[in-house]
Amino acid sequence: MVTPGVTVHVVPDAPALADAAAEWLAQRIARTPALTVLVATGQTPMGMYAQLAERVRAGTLDCSGVTAVQLDEYAGLPEGDPRSLRAWMLRSFVTPLGVQTVVPLLDPAAFTGRLAALGGLDVAVLGLGPNGHVGFNEPPSGPDAPTREVALTPESLRSNAAYWSGLTVPTRAVTAGMDVILGARETLLLVSGAHKCAILSEALDGPETPLVPASFLRRTALTVLADRDARP
Ligand code: F6R
Numbered sequence: 101m102v103t104p105g106v107t108v109h110v111v112p113d114a115p116a117l118a119d120a121a122a123e124w125l126a127q128r129i130a131r132t133p134a135l136t137v138l139v140a141t142g143q144t145p146m147g148m149y150a151q152l153a154e155r156v157r158a159g160t161l162d163c164s165g166v167t168a169v170q171l172d173e174y175a176g177l178p179e180g181d182p183r184s185l186r187a188w189m190l191r192s193f194v195t196p197l198g199v200q201t202v203v204p205l206l207d208p209a210a211f212t213g214r215l216a217a218l219g220g221l222d223v224a225v226l227g228l229g230p231n232g233h234v235g236f237n238e239p240p241s242g243p244d245a246p247t248r249e250v251a252l253t254p255e256s257l258r259s260n261a262a263y264w265s266g267l268t269v270p271t272r273a274v275t276a277g278m279d280v281i282l283g284a285r286e287t288l289l290l291v292s293g294a295h296k297c298a299i300l301s302e303a304l305d306g307p308e309t310p311l312v313p314a315s316f317l318r319r320t321a322l323t324v325l326a327d328r329d330a331r332p
Contacts, residue, residue: 106304122151136218144290171275243319
């Protein structure tokens with residue numbers, strides 16, 4: 101069962117996912133050059149961002165009018181810490197795409213105010229946590245959960261350890277709230293790999309529940325791009 105308003109595209113593998121996702125966002129940037137985009141880090145969207153950067157280098161895409169909005173950040177990191185998710189967003193998306201405007205996520209109140217002044221998000225680009233989180237809206241998170249500091253679950257600490265070999269994973273984070281994410285005019289959820297298959301099925305086919313925060317994405321104009329391992 102998939103809700104009306106939700107489109108699910110299944111592609112053969114991760115490279116095809118990167119191509120389809122890049123095309124999805126490039127079309128929207130071409131239509132609306134001043135697009136405001138919530139930008140996930142994590143492994144899943146990296147191929148998409150590389151494809152977009154390729155288009156920018158080739159001169160077929162101009163992202164200079166785009167505003168990149170930070171989705172989440174570990175709490176309490178010193179300036180210049182290599183684990184910063186903002187730094188990851190800058191090196192994978194903002195710099196290679198030539199994006200000129202960034203809304204950082206430092207203080208939840210300042211972030212919420214800046215987003216309101218921008219008129220909200222046009223697009224949210226999201227990955228799916230192995231426990232159903234989006235951003236760091238860990239279970240349980242309801243649809244009204246605000247931008248806030250959270251404690252990371254053991255599952256997220258484990259999955260994030262893969263990003264920082266030899267470094268510890270901070271135990272707390274600040275995340276854009278479910279209210280911000282669900283307010284995006286369109287959402288793109290990228291899911292890759294057999295380890296995401298069961299949680300994707302819960303998010304799309306199970307009940308809406310704070311225990312699977314991604315299940316609330318079905319309330320939005322949602323496009324899911326999954327590879328066959330994640331959605332056989
Ligand atoms: C990253 C983020 C997380 C990840 C999710 C999936 O900014 O907010 O919600 O999108 O944990 O991570 P990957 O893509 O590494 O499997």
